[in-house]
Amino acid sequence: MPLRLTPSSANISTNIQAAITQHLLNTVGVNPADATPNDLMLAVSHVARQQLSQRWVETQTREAAAKARRVVYLSMEFLMGRTLSNALGALELRGAAAEGLTQFAQTLENVADREPDAALGNGGLGRLAACFLDSMATVGLPSFGYGIRYEYGMFAQDIQNGAQMEYPDPWLENGTPWEFPRADISYPVHFGGWVEHVNGSPIWRHAGEVAAKAYDMVVPGHGTEKVSTLRLWKAVAPAHIDLNAFNTGDYARAASLKNEYENISWVLYPNDSTPAGRELRLKQEYFFVSASVQDLVARHLREHPSLDNLAEHVAIHLNDTHPAIGVAELMRVLCDEHAMPWDKAWKICGNTFSYTNHTLMPEALETWPVGLMQHVLPRHLEIIFRINKEFLDLAATHRPGDNAFLARLSLIDEQGERRVRMAHLSIVGSHKVNGVSALHSELLVQTIFSDFASIWPDRFTNMTNGVTPRRWLAQANPGLSGLLDSTLGSGWRLDLDQLQKLKAKKDDAAFQKSFMAVKRANKVRLAEAIARSTGIQVSPDSLFDVQVKRIHEYKRQLLNVLHVVTRYQAILANPHADWVPRTVIFAGKAASSYVTAKSIIRLIHDVGTVVNNDPRIGDKLKLVFMPNYGVSVAETIMPGADLSEQISTAGTEASGTGNMKLALNGALTIGTDDGANIEIRQNVGDDNIFIFGLKTPEVQALKQSGYQPMRYYENTPALKAVLDAIAGGQFSPDEPGRYRALVDTLLWGGDHYLLLADYASYVATQAQVDDLYRQPAAWCAKAITNVAGMGVFSSDRTIREYAQQIWHMAPDAL
Ligand code: 26V
Numbered sequence: 038m039p040l041r042l043t044p045s046s047a048n049i050s051t052n053i054q055a056a057i058t059q060h061l062l063n064t065v066g067v068n069p070a071d072a073t074p075n076d077l078m079l080a081v082s083h084v085a086r087q088q089l090s091q092r093w094v095e096t097q098t099r100e101a102a103a104k105a106r107r108v109v110y111l112s113m114e115f116l117m118g119r120t121l122s123n124a125l126g127a128l129e130l131r132g133a134a135a136e137g138l139t140q141f142a143q144t145l146e147n148v149a150d151r152e153p154d155a156a157l158g159n160g161g162l163g164r165l166a167a168c169f170l171d172s173m174a175t176v177g178l179p180s181f182g183y184g185i186r187y188e189y190g191m192f193a194q195d196i197q198n199g200a201q202m203e204y205p206d207p208w209l210e211n212g213t214p215w216e217f218p219r220a221d222i223s224y225p226v227h228f229g230g231w232v233e234h235v236n237g238s239p240i241w242r243h244a245g246e247v248a249a250k251a252y253d254m255v256v257p258g259h260g261t262e263k264v265s266t267l268r269l270w271k272a273v274a275p276a277h278i279d280l281n282a283f284n285t286g287d288y289a290r291a292a293s294l295k296n297e298y299e300n301i302s303w304v305l306y307p308n309d310s311t312p313a314g315r316e317l318r319l320k321q322e323y324f325f326v327s328a329s330v331q332d333l334v335a336r337h338l339r340e341h342p343s344l345d346n347l348a349e350h351v352a353i354h355l356n357d358t359h360p361a362i363g364v365a366e367l368m369r370v371l372c373d374e375h376a377m378p379w380d381k382a383w384k385i386c387g388n389t390f391s392y393t394n395h396t397l398m399p400e401a402l403e404t405w406p407v408g409l410m411q412h413v414l415p416r417h418l419e420i421i422f423r424i425n426k427e428f429l430d431l432a433a434t435h436r437p438g439d440n441a442f443l444a445r446l447s448l449i450d451e452q453g454e455r456r457v458r459m460a461h462l463s464i465v466g467s468h469k470v471n472g473v474s475a476l477h478s479e480l481l482v483q484t485i486f487s488d489f490a491s492i493w494p495d496r497f498t499n500m501t502n503g504v505t506p507r508r509w510l511a512q513a514n515p516g517l518s519g520l521l522d523s524t525l526g527s528g529w530r531l532d533l534d535q536l537q538k539l540k541a542k543k544d545d546a547a548f549q550k551s552f553m554a555v556k557r558a559n560k561v562r563l564a565e566a567i568a569r570s571t572g573i574q575v576s577p578d579s580l581f582d583v584q585v586k587r588i589h590e591y592k593r594q595l596l597n598v599l600h601v602v603t604r605y606q607a608i609l610a611n612p613h614a615d616w617v618p619r620t621v622i623f624a625g626k627a628a629s630s631y632v633t634a635k636s637i638i639r640l641i642h643d644v645g646t647v648v649n650n651d652p653r654i655g656d657k658l659k660l661v662f663m664p665n666y667g668v669s670v671a672e673t674i675m676p677g678a679d680l681s682e683q684i685s686t687a688g689t690e691a692s693g694t695g696n697m698k699l700a701l702n703g704a705l706t707i708g709t710d711d712g713a714n715i716e717i718r719q720n721v722g723d724d725n726i727f728i729f730g731l732k733t734p735e736v737q738a739l740k741q742s743g744y745q746p747m748r749y750y751e752n753t754p755a756l757k758a759v760l761d762a763i764a765g766g767q768f769s770p771d772e773p774g775r776y777r778a779l780v781d782t783l784l785w786g787g788d789h790y791l792l793l794a795d796y797a798s799y800v801a802t803q804a805q806v807d808d809l810y811r812q813p814a815a816w817c818a819k820a821i822t823n824v825a826g827m828g829v830f831s832s833d834r835t836i837r838e839y840a841q842q843i844w845h846m847a848p849d850a851l
Contacts, residue, residue, distance in 0.1 A: 118668025
């Protein structure tokens with residue numbers, strides 16, 4: 038029995054020192070006297086891993102004995118970030134580990150920094166899945182997250198001459214102490230071939246097979262010994278394939294065959310701008326869904342005599358449409374492999390699945406060519422056709438004779454190349470469909486899913502996103518956490534509504550002083566990180582104005598740049614005015630094929646080079662771009678922000694979660710009436726947030742009436758001056774035409790996201806931000822009010838809502 042460390046152990050830091058030394062010797066294989074920070078990171082990780090392993094075994098044993106109802110969260114992406122610090126926090130060993138490391142003359146921060154991020158996701162959708170696992174474990178929901186063990190995660194971003202360069206992210210190259218390979222858990226996944234119907238029974242004569250091998254990550258709950266499991270699948274060529282080629286001595290062919298199979302789990306598709314319509318991506322989707330369905334069916338059959346009661350014991354959640362093929366797969370398994378009648382299987386399916394939509398952008402909705410589906414998954418295509426026929430028969434009873442209605446609803450888009458609409462499959466196969474903020478969920482039923490809502494109004498609902506306060510406050514912001522602990526006690530970690538009590542303190546001078554000291558220290562830390570990653574010195578006394586997220590036209594980083602240039606020109610025109618010094622901080626990745634997004638990154642750098650080196654500007658304005666945005670970079674940025682930029686065109690950002698992380702860390706939001714910004718405003722109060730710009734109905738009306746961006750250009754002198762400067766090459770003197778095309782997307786390309794329409798309102802609101810920042814006590818009171826109002830944005834609240842309203846599970850039932 039390994040040493041069990043519990044927080045109640047009297048001499049826990051002595052224990053942990055001994056445990057670290059043991060692992061240096063026995064696991065890492067180094068002399069403790071020579072241990073590097075990386076060795077120490079591994080040794081401390083193994084100390085934590087041992088505890089997690091025990092918790093995992095206990096949780097699984099308890100759940101199996103109880104035949105618990107479980108939630109299965111299917112997601113192509115889990116943006117976990119680093120594990121060590123979070124694991125120590127959950128085990129309540131952070132203090133002891135830090136103390137234990139003093140013996141090796143190391144800080145926990147320095148040691149934890151050696152761990153590479155597990156960046157198995159693109160952005161918001163993937164990080165939400167990671168926050169949800171944390172909350173599922175914490176609220177005590179028996180749960181499995183299922184995904185892919187990508188060998189290469191999200192690409193690493195480097196900047197060369199202002200331009201984004203992408204590099205592979207070999208996060209597993211040195212192994213990871215956090216995974217538990219489950220050598221015994223492996224399932225065959227089949228592809229291709231054809232379907233034979235023998236005596237009316239379909240038989241899938243597949244053409245290829247790959248093995249899915251399970252690797253588990255333990256996700257610890259906080260304030261509980263319960264854990265959740267993240268089970269990731271690795272694709273491995275079946276042994277007989279390469280053996281045959283090896284036997285004939287054809288090693289090159291053996292290797293290439295092996296690669297062909299194993300490349301399925303090789304790399305995360307780094308594209309959040311348009312869905313990748315590639316065969317390999319479809320294979321990835323089916324690969325992890327098939328393995329996960331086999332796993333959950335096997336687990337069910339270990340605990341129950343048949344699959345008849347599957348829906349009572351498992352809730353399968355689709356994180357966007359990427360796992361939607363799971364609907365057809367479960368039907369195939371029930372009907373073809375377990376001889377269940379279609380209608381009975383279909384009922385079970387509908388009671389089992391639920392689906393979250395994460396974007397309204399019509400161009401982002403996943404569809405697959407029927408021909409490709411036929412080629413890769415012929416039996417699934419047959420099943421989809423049958424689901425579609427029965428669904429359209431039902432739909433026809435709602436609007437007899439309305440063929441346009443049926444064409445819009447069909448799972449098959451018949452215009453042009455026939456394509457399977459994965460969102461339609463998800464809706465038809467689920468009992469609940471949700472959006473991720475109140476506005477987004479409302480827009481779903483009014484726009485892209487309105488026909489479905491007319492048939493099934495009760496199927497559609499809202500689950501406003503949240504973030505885990507453990508990572509995004511307790512871990513990322515130890516300064517503020519300490520202040521909260523001494524002011525409110527430590528209960529906020531598990532009950533974020535307790536932050537409400539801060540409201541009474543918002544004007545308390547002593548509390549304000551402590552709060553501002555914390556913010557200032559976090560800004561110093563952020564300024565150091567900026568200097569390390571960009572070489573640019575910024576002043577922690579300036580207002581830190583932060584926009585961090587994927588680079589996308591709809592998120593309008595370009596509008597932010599227009600404001601920066603406006604301010605630059607205004608300072609030059611009026612150098613002696615009382616300017617509030619500002620540091621504008623950007624970070625984010627652009628999809629590698631997204632030309633406009635990459636051009637925006639370049640523009641940020643070019644404007645920065647001019648502004649930052651203009652001696653007339655000095656500290657009044659600085660512009661920096663922190664490279665390689667990811668979970669760990671975010672953990673440094675969020676606590677140091679004064680102002681949070683959430684400036685998407687109203688009606689385009691499904692929710693946002695960075696907005697929540699920033700406000701939770703005491704930043705004020707400047708934002709549009711969009712996504713979760715609206716609910717942030719409702720919770721912090723209108724006076725504590727800067728809302729500007731057109732609202733969703735106004736956006737719709739302006740577009741309908743024929744939006745003319747040129748009118749704004751001609752009638753707004755400051756705007757004209759800014760666009761002329763950018764288009765004219767003032768920030769790219771070596772290549773004056775570099776931004777002509779970018780400016781043309783606004784002036785002549787229709788300005789799809791209404792930057793010019795919102796410009797005046799944005800710039801005027803930025804002036805209000807300055808006015809408030811000149812009054813430190815007033816600013817501070819509002820920042821405190823923001824923190825106080827963020828309780829509802831804990832992902833614990835979100836997960837409890839899912840559990841109650843969609844998954845029909847009681848948290849902490851075991
Ligand atoms: C976005 C877009 C937008 C432009 C057109 C093409 C396209 C394709 C994919 C995507 C990303 C969709 C998935 C995603 O990450 N959505 C994000 O999910 C977060 C968690 O619910 C939410 O907070 C973000 O608002 C949403 O963009």
